[in-house]
Amino acid sequence: MSKIPGFKAYDIRGKVPSELNTDLAYRIGRAFVKHQKADKIVIGRDVRESSPDLAKALSDGITDAGAKVYDLGLCGTEMIYFATPFLDCDGGVMITASHNPPEYNGLKFVKRASVPMGYDSGLHEIEQMILNDELGDKSAVKGSVESIDVMKEFIDNLNQFYDPLKIKPYKVVVNAGNGCVGPALDAIEDRLPIKMIKVFHDPDSSFPNGVPNPLLPENRQPTVDAIRKHGADLGVAWDGDYDRCFFFEENGEFIEGYYIVGLLAKSILKSYPGEKIVHDPRLTWNTLDVVSKAGGEAVVSVSGHAFIKQKMREINAVYGGEMSAHHYFRDNAYSDSGMIPFLLVLQLMSDENKKLSELVGEMIRKYPCSGEINTKLDNPAAKVEEIKKKYTDGKIDTLDGISVEYDNWRFNVRMSNTEPLIRLNVESKGDEKLMKEKTEELIKLIRS
Secondary structure, X not given: OOOOOOEOOOOXXXXXXXXXXXXXXXXXXXXXXXXXXXXXXXXXXXXXXXXXXXXXXXXXXXXXOOOEEEEEXXXXXXXXXXXXXXXXXXXXXXXOOOOOOOOEEEEEXXXXXXOEEOHHHOHHHHHHHHHOOOXXXXXXXXXXXXXXXXXXXXXXXXXXXXXXXXXXXXXXXXXXXXXXXXXXXXXXXXXXXXXXXXXXXXXXXXXXXXXXXXXXXXXXXXXXXXXHHHOOOEEEEEOOOOOOEEEEOOOOOEXXXXXXXXXXXXXXXXXXXXXXXXXXXXXXXXXXXXXXXOOOEEEEOOOOXXXXXXXXXXXXXXXXXXXXXXXXXXXXXXXXXXXXXXXXXXXXXXXXXXXXXXXXHHHHHHOOEOOOEEEEOOOHHHHHHHHHHHOOOOEEEXXXXXXXXXXXXXXXXXXXOOOOEEEEEEEEOOXXXXXXXXXXXXXXXXXX
């Protein structure tokens, strides 16, 4: 367990300034350089009010340790994943708290070649260096800082994933949620034949329209309203640092990330037959079915970006998808992207000449799911044990939380790695009524 409050399983995240502040960011910069034996580090930041100050402190720590900083300024997390190998850096840091409330901020780390760094793969050692004051002396020669714009190269890099000439002139609602994706959408707009209807487009640190987290039902309505108002073919909304995007079909219905995993796997396996697809254990039946029918091999991994990326590298998987709307691509340094799924779905709709509702409709009917239901608890671990005892007659798997499988329904319950929450997912084989009944049964047990 971490001793510094903000150190989490996948990144550093906490309230500013009580859990994360400029002093800690400075020391993290020093420690990261020492840990990675780094000469060059790329950094970037999201739109939050605290991000510029944290970026400055982090940068000071890196340069005091003797390394050079390439500063991308305001950008998306996936631009750090792109820029780390592109600029031949020894590591990258993104300052973001993604979809957390405005008073939070955080740091996401990658090593050389954008290999992720989580608590078990480097952050623990960095924490120990800070706790034990093992940062060493400042470098005799201070590193320099270079502000650099890689937006054009980042957008160019996306070309390998889609063919703009094959995309139809759709009308698409794009909701940036006042996060960071607006500038990237502006940069790619001229290359796409679509008409973008822009909602909450400008980056705004005050988040006047709520935190950019399209998983919250209350945040979805503006996208739905714009689709209906403009008669759009598709709606897409991004989280704050745009490493995730969320889809709405032409009637304004929100599509669970689970079905997008199946859709992208099917699409990618057309170009890469027989390859491996990594998925998380929360909802699985649709992915297993789709991948098997498309001639691929589905491989399960613990949820979370560090674990999925590690598994993908181990088995050289072409694509990895999580129902939380993280989508990972081998040709994107095994990293997640919120832009590539957007482009792939546009291309798939065009190639198959189908609406998004038609592309996912059969999957939804065959494997109805609850979507992720979160409950805040004082003792989530005890509750997971209680659930495990109640459902001993099912087939139990403990790879990630507990998954329990019966002939015609299954569920997964796991503790969040970042918050005191229990996360529940339920699915059935073609029986929506059963899925809803079992979801209610489990919610009742969790909240009792």
